[in-house]
Amino acid sequence: MRRGGGELETEVADRAAPFVLRHVENLPEDGTLVVVSHGGTIRTTIGRLLGLEAHNWESLGGLSNCCWSVLGEGARGWRLLEHNAGTLPEPVLGDDD
Template sequence: MNEDAYKRTGRRIVLWRHGQTAWNLDRRFQGTTDIPLTESGVAQARRAARLLASLKPDAIIASDLKRASATAVELSELTGLPVVYDEALRETYAGVWQGLTHEEIKQRYEEQYTAWKRGEPVRRGGGELETEVADRAAPVVLRHIERLPEDGTLVVASHGGTIRTTIGRLLGLEPRHWESLGGLSNCCWSVLGEGARGWRLLEHNAGTLPEPVLGDDD
């Protein structure tokens, strides 16, 4: 990365999904179930932490679930920064869907699953609405970023669904459009930058360091 070309102004939020779990491999809905990382998940976290450490973050916050907290620890050990854990950054509670594979959910709760994929407000498995997840997670992120200097970087180790809803809320998107952001691969991240008109999505589902935007749209 050309550091001279990438002149950063404003704060930056790095929203980092946890490493791989056994339930990820099974395509099993995790929700708030506390599943640990696999050996591959730990290796993913270590690799990603080496990259994110080079961004010189100012603070790290994380979900208190094992898969996110263990991911955050890898960055903490490299940077010397403490991790602040907050249960408000947990994944969406999905009630009876938790522990089921996506195929099992589609078979047993087809109407509810289809409505969710259409972007309708659905309490998956009798759990939380996506807007309720944003209601609890986004204020935590904003509270921590506001404590940082004007060019500070906050790393948030959390979960795919929680990250998507938080991005949607911070960008001011209508909830029905949040699904269009797409998912995050294990240990990949999205970057929001502070601009003149609010937060901007600079990177999404990235596994490499941010590159400068050169041209008419910078």
């Protein structure tokens, strides 16, 4: 269903997933691609990369502000390694600390 005249989730995934895959192809071996976008776009793109049916994308849950997800590509395709993670492994200290 179109919300407010915007794109369908499947249209977002049709646009975003190929963009991610194109950039992944250009990564050096063991490279990392960082994609920054709205949570809904990230969720639909993850769902598409994982091969989930569109009606199952909601099961991934939302992505909170300033949080991230990590995907890895293996022999059998993409895997979701982390989702909606929000803490850094080590504290980040500013210059004023």
